[in-house]
Each structure stands twice: as structure tokens, then as C-alpha cells.
Amino acid sequence: MHFSPDxxxxxxxxxxxxxxxxxxxxxxxxxxxxxFGHPGGAILPAYDALAMYEADGLLHHVLVRHExxxxxxxDGYARSTGEVGVCVATSxxxxxxxxxxxxxxxxxxxxxxxxxxxxxxxxxGTDAFQEADIVGVTQPVCKHNYLVTDVADLPMVMKEAFYxxxxxRPGPVLVDVCKDVQIAEGEFRYDMEVKLPGFDxxxxxxxxxxxxxxxLINTAEAPLIMAGHGIHLAGVSDVLLRIVEKAEIPVVTxxxxxxxITETHPLSLGMGGMHGEAYANEAVQACDVLIALGMRFDDRxxxxxxxxxxxxxxxxxxxxxxxxxxxxxxxxxxxxDLAKTLPALEPLIHPNTHAEWxxxxxxxxxxxxxxxxxxxxxxxxxxxFVMRQIWSETTNLRDPGDVLVATDVGQHQMWESQYFVHxxxxxxxxxxxxxxxxYGVPAAMGAQMACPDKLVWAIVGDGGFQMTMQELxxxxxxxxxxxxxxxxxxxxxxxxxxxxxxxxxxxxxxxVLSPDYVMLAAAYGIPACKVEEPGQVAEAVRAANTTDGxxxxxxxxKEEVNVYPMVAPGAAVDxxxxxxxxxxxxxxxxxxx
Amino acid sequence: xxxxxxxxxRDRPGVLNRxxxxxSRRNFNIDSLQxxxxxxxxxxRMTFEVSGDDRTLEQVRSQLIKLVxxxxxxxxxxxxxxxxxxALVRVAVGPxxxxxxxxxxxxxEATVEDISRTNMLIQIVGREEKIDSLIGLLRDYHLLEMVxxxxxxxxxxxxxxxxPEPALEPARDTWQGGGV
Numbered sequence: 001m002h003f004s005p006d007x008x009x010x011x012x013x014x015x016x017x018x019x020x021x022x023x024x025x026x027x028x029x030x031x032x033x034x035x036f037g038h039p040g041g042a043i044l045p046a047y048d049a050l051a052m053y054e055a056d057g058l059l060h061h062v063l064v065r066h067e068x069x070x071x072x073x074x075d076g077y078a079r080s081t082g083e084v085g086v087c088v089a090t091s092x093x094x095x096x097x098x099x100x101x102x103x104x105x106x107x108x109x110x111x112x113x114x115x116x117x118x119x120x121x122x123x124x125g126t127d128a129f130q131e132a133d134i135v136g137v138t139q140p141v142c143k144h145n146y147l148v149t150d151v152a153d154l155p156m157v158m159k160e161a162f163y164x165x166x167x168x169r170p171g172p173v174l175v176d177v178c179k180d181v182q183i184a185e186g187e188f189r190y191d192m193e194v195k196l197p198g199f200d201x202x203x204x205x206x207x208x209x210x211x212x213x214x215x216l217i218n219t220a221e222a223p224l225i226m227a228g229h230g231i232h233l234a235g236v237s238d239v240l241l242r243i244v245e246k247a248e249i250p251v252v253t254x255x256x257x258x259x260x261i262t263e264t265h266p267l268s269l270g271m272g273g274m275h276g277e278a279y280a281n282e283a284v285q286a287c288d289v290l291i292a293l294g295m296r297f298d299d300r301x302x303x304x305x306x307x308x309x310x311x312x313x314x315x316x317x318x319x320x321x322x323x324x325x326x327x328x329x330x331x332x333x334x335x336x337d338l339a340k341t342l343p344a345l346e347p348l349i350h351p352n353t354h355a356e357w358x359x360x361x362x363x364x365x366x367x368x369x370x371x372x373x374x375x376x377x378x379x380x381x382x383x384x385f386v387m388r389q390i391w392s393e394t395t396n397l398r399d400p401g402d403v404l405v406a407t408d409v410g411q412h413q414m415w416e417s418q419y420f421v422h423x424x425x426x427x428x429x430x431x432x433x434x435x436x437x438x439y440g441v442p443a444a445m446g447a448q449m450a451c452p453d454k455l456v457w458a459i460v461g462d463g464g465f466q467m468t469m470q471e472l473x474x475x476x477x478x479x480x481x482x483x484x485x486x487x488x489x490x491x492x493x494x495x496x497x498x499x500x501x502x503x504x505x506x507x508x509x510x511x512v513l514s515p516d517y518v519m520l521a522a523a524y525g526i527p528a529c530k531v532e533e534p535g536q537v538a539e540a541v542r543a544a545n546t547t548d549g550x551x552x553x554x555x556x557x558k559e560e561v562n563v564y565p566m567v568a569p570g571a572a573v574d575x576x577x578x579x580x581x582x583x584x585x586x587x588x589x590x591x592x593x
Numbered sequence: 594x595x596x597x598x599x600x601x602x603r604d605r606p607g608v609l610n611r612x613x614x615x616x617s618r619r620n621f622n623i624d625s626l627q628x629x630x631x632x633x634x635x636x637x638r639m640t641f642e643v644s645g646d647d648r649t650l651e652q653v654r655s656q657l658i659k660l661v662x663x664x665x666x667x668x669x670x671x672x673x674x675x676x677x678x679x680a681l682v683r684v685a686v687g688p689x690x691x692x693x694x695x696x697x698x699x700x701x702e703a704t705v706e707d708i709s710r711t712n713m714l715i716q717i718v719g720r721e722e723k724i725d726s727l728i729g730l731l732r733d734y735h736l737l738e739m740v741x742x743x744x745x746x747x748x749x750x751x752x753x754x755x756x757p758e759p760a761l762e763p764a765r766d767t768w769q770g771g772g773v
Contacts (some may be wrong), residue, residue, distance in 0.1 A: 010630060140618050141609060144661045147606070164661060198603065198664040322655035 002052040014189040019151045019182040020049035023115060024173075026158035028058050029190050031087050034449050036073040040090025043117030043128060047184035062449060062478055064555060065470040067094050067441035071172075072100020072468070074112040076446025078105075079429045080404055080454075082235070084165050085446060092130030095176070096137060100436060102172045103141035107433025108256060109229060111170035113161050114142075120180040121149040132461025134176050143171030149178050151186035156194075157536055163194045168318045169299055206336035207344075213332045214316045214348035216289050222357040223249045224287035224312075226272065226301070229256035230294015230319060230431075232425035236339035237261065239346055240293065247352040250361055252280045252521050254295050256432040259422035269361065271303035274567045277415040279364035281573040283564075284309050286360070292316045294338050297327035298433065303573035317341055320586045356561040360527065373419065378534045380558045383412060387419035387459070390485060393541040394455065395421075404429065404456045408440035408464030411493035414563040416459050438467030441484065445471060448480045455483070457547065462488040462514045472524040475550050483544045485550040486517055489559045497562045501577075517554040525530050528552035595624060596650045597746050599677065600639045600657055600684040601631055608662045612639060615660060621645070623651050625743035636664065640745045659744045669746055676746040681706070682715045685735035695736065701727045736753060 006012055006592040008028045017025065027035070039047045047328050053059040064070040066461055067089040074085030084338055089095050092377055095116040105112050119128040135147045144158045144164045157175055165173040217223055225244065231237055237260050244251055250263045252272040261268045269280040281303075284290065290312040295301070302308040305327060316330035317338055324333045334341050373385050374392060400423040408428045429447055431439040444458035462530055465486050475482055487493075496510040521528035531540045531554065544551035564579035602608050609752060611626060616623050624642040631638035643653050658666050686694050688710070698705060698715060701723065707714035717727050721744055728739065 135607065137615055139607075194663060199661045320659070322652065322659055324655075325651055365684070401727065411711075 002056050003058070008058075012189075014187050016185055017188050018049060018185050019044070019148075019154050019177065020046040022151070022154045022180070022186070022188045023158065023177065024050060024053045024059060025188060026155065026162070026190065027086055028053065029455060030162045031083065032059070034060050034062060034077065035086050035088050036064055036070040036077070036446065036449075037088030037115075038064050038070060038090070038094060040092075040094045040117065042091035042119055042179045043088060043094070043115075043177075043182070044090075045179060046088070046115070046117065046177070049182075059431065060445065061088075062418050062445075062474065064442070065473055066468065067097035068100050068438065068513055069468055069471050069474070071098045071114060072104065072113065072436075072442035073446030073449065074114070075101060075105045075108075075110045075439075076406060076429055076443035078110050078112055078170075078446075079443070080424065080447035082233075082426075083111075083450075083451045084162055085110075085450075086115065087112060088115045090117045090130065090133045091134070091176075091179075094130075095134035096132055098174075099138060099141065100434075100438075102174065104139055104431050104434045104439060105172040105434045106141050106143065108431065109170050109233060110172065111165040112172045113165050114172060114174040116176045117182070118147065118176045118178045121178040122180070124149070124178070134174065136410055138174050141172075145174040145176070147176045147178075148181050151181045151184040154181060154186065155188050155190060156192060159190060159192065160196065164196070166198065168199075170514075202319070202337045202340075203335050206334045206341050209278050209332055209334045210253050210341060210344055210348065213291075213317070213334050214345060216313055216315055216332060217247065217249075218348075218352070220287075220289035220313075222354065223228050223247070223285045223289045223291060224283050225249050225251045225291045225293060226284070227251055227256065227257045227260040227293045228254040228295025230317075230338050231257060231260045231342075234319075234342070235381060236295065236342045236431065237425040239342045241265075243342070243349055246346075247349050247412050248354050248358065249291070250274070250358065252282060252283060254298070254301050254432070255294060255417060257425070258417055259366035259427045259487065260425045262423050263421045264423075267358075269365075273298075273573065274303065275418065275563050275565065276301075276573075277365075277418070278565050278574075278576055278578060279361060280565065281576060282364050283361055283473060285311070285572070285574040287312050287357075288312045288444040292318070292328075292330070293342070294318060295321040296320075299327075300432075302327065302572055303567045303575075305502075307572035317345075329506065381532060381534055381537070382561055383415045383489070383555075383557045384419050385534055386485070386487065386555050387412075387415045387555060388529075389537040390457065390459070390541050391420045393538050394457065394545055395540075395547050398455050400424075400427075403427065404454050404455050405442070406430065406440045406447060406456065406458050408460040409437050410461050410464060410495075411433045411489075411497065411561075411563050412459055412461045412487040414494075415487070418563075433544060437461075437464035440464060441468050441471050441482070444482045444484075445475060445478070445480055448482050449478070456481075458482055458484045460486055461493055462486055462490065463492040463512050466512070466514070469520070472521065472526060476524050476526060479549060481547075481549045483550070485544075486552070486554050487557055488514060488517070488554050489557050489561070490514070492559075494563070496560070497566075500560070500562070501566075501568070517552060519525045521552040525549045526552055528554065530554045530567050532556045594644070595621060595671075596643050596653075596668055597639055597670045597671065597674065598650075598653065598657075598666060599746065600663055600667075601633075601636050601640065602637050602660070603662045603664065604637045605662050608637070609639075611660055611662060612657065616641075616653070619652070619656055621650075623647065627743040627745050629745070640743070642744065644743070646737070669748060674746045674748050676720060676741055676744045677718060678721055678724055678744045679716065679718045680728065680739065680741040682728060682731055682736065683738040684713050684715065684731050685711060686713045686736050687711060690734060694731070697727065699728055701768060702706055705729060733767070
């Protein structure tokens, strides 16, 4: 053993160590055990020091095949645990490759700390080999960042970085450490207090607004909750459920709020917005009080803003004051930590029933084309069927709470959100804000590293998968049992859908050639199969779920299938294109693909 | 509508960049910007003017205060502040026009900082409008070069000797560090 465990107590006595050791001591003391990274010249001293920490089993480094994936893996690690994920890269191209992952984490409020090597401080600004101003580059896409040119600053910077990433509305923080700083020795301690006069993560003056909010909610005849990512981040989905049941308030979720309330719950209307169900969006346009919880009124959920829920009074519970009134001006804003404000709201909410309102929603629910696709006889392999089948086969085998799903971005992402039946908040890992293709596989890997006992599925398209499929090597190297479903339709599907609807079917740049994914997987030593017919889906999913280790399924689905319902950009959320369906002879309806 | 704001920030490398980068990427329309030391060591004070409605102002404030290095943001009611700007103007003036220009300078309480056979360097301090009108008049001559600081502002002490009307907004609206 190189280190005594006492070394990693916050109160451990000050010691003289190198900058490199400071970085890892801070990580271990913060509870980090896994790093996702890729070495290079300017971060070599830190990697050299890492050997001792790896030998002691304190830190494990996952070698990625592209730094973008290191950031996505740290993101998947953070989303699946609520703890800060850490990624490491070298200077210049290593650091710039992180940017997409950092921006993804920033848009979705994911706490990650990115450690990058930088050229030695005397060379800063000289266009030295592999020099890039990564602090300048990432400034607009991270919560905060640091350039460290003096080893004396490093302990406090590391402590602040974790603190800022984690506290308040979470987000990415980048620490750029000059190579000479990594080599230099200095005094390290970790018992100092973080003093940031400009950083007040939890605004505390929400009590007055709370009573007003409760009044509005209690007197509403047709209240509707719109629950976002903030519910999961604050860990209050249980409080949400109690409020919902006590006052009988239906719930629409945002994409990142998926699972805030179990989707089988009678008061759950599922996801709203651009590809939300018609009844969810109609509820938004019919409610009299809209209670927005931990969400930011993104354009994908509001549609045309000047016609969004105009009839309703809006109550907005949100931690980040800058989100209040940014897109939708609320009648009452409760600005504070939902972990505090929502439990404080609970006793103020009167038990209530909204029979008439709920009945009107049930009517709307029945009038939309059925989603129960497993009961339909299909002669073609359509993606919604694949989605439902993956979910039902997987949850037949495993408790739904033990299943995590990471998606890429595009049609399959929307089908996943529509056809999986999410049980709990945080079950779905997806790039909602930035919409990053290539996110799914590395995010699933980060989640699997963090939660080895969970069954992790990566649902990806043939377009996005080809952006980060080099990580199959990392999957093998780390022996990660991630299951990958490629929804392979030969197109960049969502872009093609827009071209079909808005650009007169001119499919420019959207047909995608794929390799033989079964052969590709075989080249990495990963078992795989191809599915071409509806009858083969269940068996393939069972094979994946019962194989120890990774498994890849190439679902060769029908090519030109669209995601419905759909709110066209610029349209109001209730002006949606409904899911096409066919009336059957006996009066039932089936979706038409 | 023009709003005048002041932001206090920790004097750290790149902090100016953080603030201006934020304002530009959020698409806020900044009319002027001025940075200087503040009364507190290690804290810089930035004064700037933003065009937009009250909602824009609210967004500028709440986005600014989110920056970790920004410790305080205040927006001012125009009537309750002393706002000043300084300009240096070089005009081509030969001996025959010198007298006319000196008359103008006297009226505006400006000063001559440098003078040569062919030109004159004038300094003027005051409200924006006053500077605008002197510069306007100097344009009748050949205006060679000009630099303006942009306005700086500070709140008047307790709205001097005036009984405050109850409906009046407070002279300043302070936001202490509230970044998340």
C-alpha cells in the first residue's frame, strides 16, 4: 500500500506533495473512484502519479477511445448516481474533444469535473505544441472553470471545482492544470472552507411565495403539474407523488423529467411537448393552473411560446432564478431548492378531487390512437414495437427499478420516451438540452461503471452509434455488460422526418450506410445478432439480457417511419400532427406505420 | 428603454471575458461598458448600459449574478444617480479658428489639455448629452480623433432633501451573489 486511508479524510494533516498527487488526493477525498480519460503529453505527470492510486485500488482509470466519450461517461456516471463524475484529458486536442460532452452536461445540469493538462506555464500564450485556451473555449459551456498556474492554488481550486459542480443547479467545471504545476510540490490540505461570495447555490427567500402558490393550487379546478429534471436532481419524486395523490393533480413530464412519476400511475400523462402525447399537450392548453416544478420551459416542451398555456395561471418552482421568466412569465415564482420548497408545499396542499377535469383528460386519452402496440399483429418491424418489446422483455426478467436506459438523439430517443414505461426518475439518461448524437453508448458505459449491478441498455440509432462506436473497444477492455440496441433504419431518421414533412421529401445528407454491425461487434469480441422481423425481437432481447457481458442487436427496422404525435416547430403544442391510425373492421384502431 | 447597471466582481484573470462573453452569447444589447477598481480591494466594478424592456433587465441581472466571480449586481433608477462620462477630443484648429473653439470650451466647462499650431486636445466631463452636444459642435471643425469612457454611475445619497413619494421605486435594486 502506498497510502494510509487516513490520508483521504478531509481533516487529514497538511502534507507536501506534488500537484499531480493533489489532483488525485482531492478526487479520492471527494469520494471519486472512477476516472474516464485519455492521456497525452501535458497530463503525463498526473498519469504517472495515478499508478500509485490505481495500485491501492483507490482510483480506476477507464481509457476511452475519444475524449468526447470521457465527458459523456462522466455524465452517465453522474446522472446514474447523483455524484460528481470526473474525466481527464490532455491539453490542446484532448481538451477540445471534451467540449461537446461539457456542453451536454451544462445544458442538462449534470455535475462533472473535467481535469485537463495544459502546457507548462512559461509556454502559455506562445502557441506551444498542443496548446489550446480551453478555459476560453469552454467558458460559455460550463458552470465555471479554472486555469491553474501555481501549485499553491491547486488544493482550493480542486475543492471549489467539486463544490461548484455539485451544489445548487449542478453543472460541469473544468480545471486546466499546467504541466509544471503537476510536477511542482506544495502544501496540500483539504480542511479549508470554500468561500465564494458570488456563489449562493440555494436562494432562501421563497417562504412568502409558497403560500401564494399553495392558494393558487388549492383553488384550481383544473390543475396540472409539469415536472422536470429538477425533481430528480432534488430527489423529491416521493414528495411529488404524495402531493399529486393528495390533491389529485395530473402530471405531464419533460423529457428529462421522465419517470418523475411512475408512468403506469393513473395521474401520469407521460411526456409533453414536441413528441408528447396529444392528451398531455391538450391538458397543458386546458388547465387553469400550471404548476411547473424544476423545469425551464424549453422550446421543445412549450412549442409556440405566445400560445403556450395562455389560459392558465403559472406557478414556477425553480432553483435557478435566471430560469424564472426567461421563457414563461409565472404568476407566482418559488425560487429555491426543490428539496426544501416541495416538502414545505406538501402540508399546505389541501386534499382535493378534480373528477370533472380528470374525466375530460380520460376522454382525451381514449381518443388518441392506442399505444399498446404489443397487442397488434404487425407484418413489418417498426421501431415502436421494438421499444415496447425491449422494455417488456427486460422488465419480465428484472425489476424495472434495476434497469437503466441511455439513448442517443433522434427518432429512437422519442420512441424510447413514448414506448418504454419508466418507473422512476433518473431511469432514462438522455441528452435533452443539447441533443448530442453519440451520447447514448458512452453514457450507458458511465452508468454501468457506476452501477455494476444494474442492467443498462443503450438505445441508439444507426447515425448516432457511428459517431461513438469506437467505444466498443472500451466496453471490451472494461468488460462492461452494456446491452446495445441499434434502431437501424438506414437514415438519420429525425432529420429525414423533417425533410419529409417540411422539405418536400428531399433527403439530402440523410441516407446512412452502416457496416455489418454483427461483424463489427465480432471484431471487438462482442456477441451480436441481427433482427429483421417482429417475431425475432423477443428472443434477441432475451439473449442480450441473459448473456454475461455486452451484447449488441442490430434492429433492421422499417425505413421511413415517423415519430408521432408531432408539434411542428413554430406551432402551438395542441396543433399537433396526430399518430396516423387505421380503423379496423371491428371498430378498434391500430397505428399505421 | 435604457437601463444602467453596476456589477461587482472578483478581480480574477479572465473575469471581464466571462462577463462580456455572457452578455454577448445571451444576445443582450450593451450600449456602453466601463470597468474600474471599486472601493473594495480585489473587487472590480463594471458599469454598463443595456437596452431592452424590464424582462431583459431581469434576465441580464439574473444571468450575471450566476457567474461565480460576480458578487453583486445593482440596477439604477436613472433619476436617482449621478452619471458621468469623460471624453478626449482632438480637433484640427489653426490659429484663426482657435478663439471660436475656446469660447465653446468655456461654455461647456471643458479644458484644453494640449495645443499645437494645427490642433487642440479637449477634455470634457459630464453627462452624456452634454458631451454629445459639444462633440456635435466640434464637428463643424475637423474632428481628428476621439475617445469616450462610457458612463460611470453612482447613487445619490438618500435622495437628497426630497420627501420620497411612496410609489417611487427604491433608488437601487441590489442583488447579492446568487449564482447557482
